[in-house]
Amino acid sequence: MGYEETIKQLADKAFLDKLYGFAYKRCNSSPEVEDLCSEIILSVIISLRKNPQIENFNAYVWTVAHGVYADFCKKRNLQSRMQITHDYSDDFLNMQTNPIDEFMESEEEKIQIRKIMYDISFLSKIYREVMVLYYLDEMKTQQIAANLGISETAVKQRLFSARNTSKKGATKMDKKYALKPVDIAFIGTGSPVGNDPRTKAERVLSKNVVYLCKNEALSAKEISEKLGVPMPFIEDELEIQVKGENGNYGLLRKLENGKYISNVIILDISEFNQASQSYQNELDDFCNCLIEYFNTNRKKILSFPFLNEQNDVGFIAWSLISSITWNLEGIVNDCLSKKYLKDIELVKREFSSVGIANYLDDDINLYFYGCDGLGGENLCGYKKVHFCNIYGARIEKHYGCGHNLSTDAQFMLMLKCIDGVDVNSLSESEKEVAAKAIESGLIKKSGDILRPKILVLDYKNRNDFNKLSEDIKPQIEPIGRKIADNLAKEIKTMVPRHLMNEYSLFSMLVSVPILHQSIEKCIEKGVLKAPEKPLCAEGCYLAIEK
Structure with missing residues (x-):
């Protein structure tokens, strides 16, 4: 077997998988595995330069691999001693691995070797993911295979290769976790599309790493020891949580001393309940103001120039009560x-x-209500459209931020129905869409005419509609001041100093229960009309510009 054929064998994915497994058994971290693989490949290339003809590729390579590993252990021990003393000598400089590119004669060879190193790096990611999903998220091998798009056999091979690492700490979470695992319920404000760090913290490990740093700066080593999870997994997780989704805003921040601390305010459930009491103490007075407002402003609300007929204040109030609470x-x-x-x-x-943190086995319901608004341009003959829907305990969300309205058949049909559409003019497929839109509460049928069931208003009147909810401000200002007086004390004791410039988010978080409680009180008093089903027209409005 000649030199070129041997290089091709080195690039074979099956061989690289075996090589990575060989290194993974013998190393403590993924970067170390990649270094060992790199040195083995480099040694094979150097040896081939001297003796380009080999008879048995496997015997040749694995003989080199074991020799390189022996040298690698000596270098690792030397490096460890030198890092402790911080005394960098010529010996230390001489043991650094030279780039493989320097040993390649042609550009084609360089490209091939770079591809080999890329494949090794990809294997590193796969091995880490298999280990995390199996040992920390407790997935079955069949689930992991489906999740990663590899065979179940490949999953088992990687777990077998990783046995050495798993013995050093990556045992199953319920047996080894030093702390009781927590869950974190996150809420957010603003535009989440492309900016939402919560998308990077859906796993149990992620949430527990973030939770540990909520009030105290910790190093990767300290987090590893507290959770009983190997350092490579923790280091990877920390990097993910610092970057977040957009690379600039994550759930953790890295300090100059190399430690990590929470980049968002996180309250334990007991802290949340204590702080939210500042709002809940004023619930009765606030609800009395709401009830009086809707009763005394009935005519003004009904006289608003909606583009579809509205004669039920209890229905319209759903799109105002959230704004009033906010x-x-x-x-x-x-x-x-x-x-x-x-x-x-x-x-x-x-x-x-x-976020609010609680233990995984605790059964709690925080009754969050949220509001998502999204828009589009040049849809169904309208220059601009803006759709807004609230959602929570009694109401399901129609559309979330980032949803493409232009591809949603029910939404597009609703736009078409603003001026009224005869159901008999629809095609069979459109009738099916219409039936679904009626079921979901977006449109309604009166005789043979279809029209939007949700509130529809002119785009230019959006501010006037919002002002309807502002008319109550003089009545609720004294309530707001009383809440602030009590909440200021909680902020100074519960908000970490490095996050004090986010105190308004603390206030937003602890105000969450009052919207749910106000809704229930207003339904009880007949001010709000209770939805017939969760996916409904209540709490939705559409603004259009022709």
Whole structure:
């Protein structure tokens, strides 16, 4: 077998998988595995230069591999001693691995070797993911195979190769976790599309790493020891949580001393319950203001120039009550900034998040209500459209941020129905879409005419519609000031100093229960009309510009 044929054998994916498995058994971290693989390949190439003809590729390569590993261990021990003393000698410099490119004679060879190293790097990622999914997320091998798009046999081979590492700490979470695993319920505000760090913290390991750093800066080693999870997994997780989704805003931040601390406010459930009491103490007075507002402003609300007929204040109120509650939160934050925290400049970013932590086996319901707004241009003859829907305990979300309205058949049919559409004019496929849109509460049928069931208004009247919810401000301002007086004390004790410029998010978080409680109270008093089913028209409005 000649030189060129041997190089091709080195590039074979099956061989590289075996080589990586060989190294993975003998190393403590993925970077170390890649270094050992690189040195083995380099040694094979150097040896081939001297003796280009070999008879048995496998015997030749594995003989070299074992020799390189022996040298690798000596170098690793020397490097460890030198790192302890910080005394870098010529011996240390001489043991650094030279780039493989320097030993390649042609550009074609360089490209081939770079591809080999790329494949090794990819294997590194696969091995890490297999280990994390099996030992930390407790997936079955069949599930892991489906998740990663590889065979179940390949999963088992990688687990077998990783046995040495698993013995050093990566045992199953329920047996080895030093702390009781937690879950974190995150909420956010702003534009989440492309900016949402929560998307990087869906696994149990991710949430527990973030939780450990919520009030205390920790090193990767300290986190590894507290969780009983090997360092390579922790280091990978920390890098992910620092970068987040957009590379700039993650759930963790790295400090100059190399330690990590939470980049978002996280409250334990007990802290959340204590702080939210500042809002809940004023619930009765706030609900009385709501009830009085809707009763005294009935005519004004019904006279708003909606583009479809509306005659039920209890229905319209669904799109106003959330805004009123958030107006209360705004009053609280305004009072906090002027009276208690005037020297603190609030953080500004496209999207921000906060969280509530609880143990995984705790059964809690926080009754979050959220609101997603999304828009489009040049749809169905309209220059601009904006759709807004609230969702929570009683209402399911129609569309979330990032949803492409132009490809949604029900939404596009609803636009078509704004001026009324005869059901008999629809094709069979359109009738099926219409039936689904009626079921989901987007449109309604009156006789043979289809029209939107949700609120529809002119785009230019959006601000006037929002002002309807602002008319109550004079009545709820005293309530907001009382809440701020009590909440200021909680902020100073519960918000970490490095996150004090996010105190408004703390206020937003602890105000969450009051919207649910206000909705239930208003339904009880007949001010709000209870939805017939979760996916409904309540809490939705559409603004259009022709």
